[in-house]
Amino acid sequence: MTDSGSQPSDGTARWSRLTDKQRACLDLLLERQTSKQIARRLDISKQAVDLRITTARNILGAANRDEAAIIYARLRQTYDRISCDPIIVSPNPGLVPSRVPDGSLPEAMHESASPTEGPRVSNPPFGDFWRPDHTRIRRVWLMATMLVALALLILTGLAIAQALTRLISG
Template identity: 35%
Template structure:
């Protein structure tokens, strides 16, 4: 926690309150680029790769400091708890007295979990994500140029074919 600066903690406090970069920037009176930069540096210091992970790690740090002995007081508030509640069967006539009920299993952290809702694919996150995003933008720009050039060429061909006079017809005298 000491590795984070006061300004990074100020941004992370608002991040765990589910604020966007623009909302944080407005509230602190800074640029949203500065907010993103502070989040990026905090991600590096906390050893995580995504915005959601930095929020979870920061919440865990705050909870650990509040308890005084490094244990979290419960699930991070940034994401929903992953506990599946299984209703216990009705005990008719003492049939279920033999074995205690098994504790419910936590839900898998795969697709559909709250931490998995991302805007961009994982390919564009983490190390090299910026290069991949720039590469995708370059590919899309080249494709757009080809589409525009193709449309201009089709327009030129159509206008030439419509502008040429029909061939002279042979007239009989």
């Protein structure tokens, strides 16, 4: 190898000389795949895989497949970085409707506002019934009301079942 000052440019030259097809074979070589397994995964012949790996070995200056994989792994860590993944980049922030303390929308947030503000959030089916900021007493009343409604539903079901049983038995 040469001195460390010229090595990065040598690595850049090596990396840029590798084709995408050679890199695909080397990626699978890093996974300890055989030529036959690589050929199956890439849907090419075994001879094509061997040719690509041999050419990549010559470009990388490696003596064998294992050394080529080691050199390629080091180069890939340095040169195969994604500078910006578009999935992670957040979209431009827009105005989000929010409620003011009295429960109404601010003047700028009414339906007459421009349609470029973003998607509107629809109201839930029961309005403010499931709000998380209810007081403790209101939560108790809500739970008691739901329990009474459930009990009435069960009793109604039992009454219907009893009436059907009497009707069927004669």
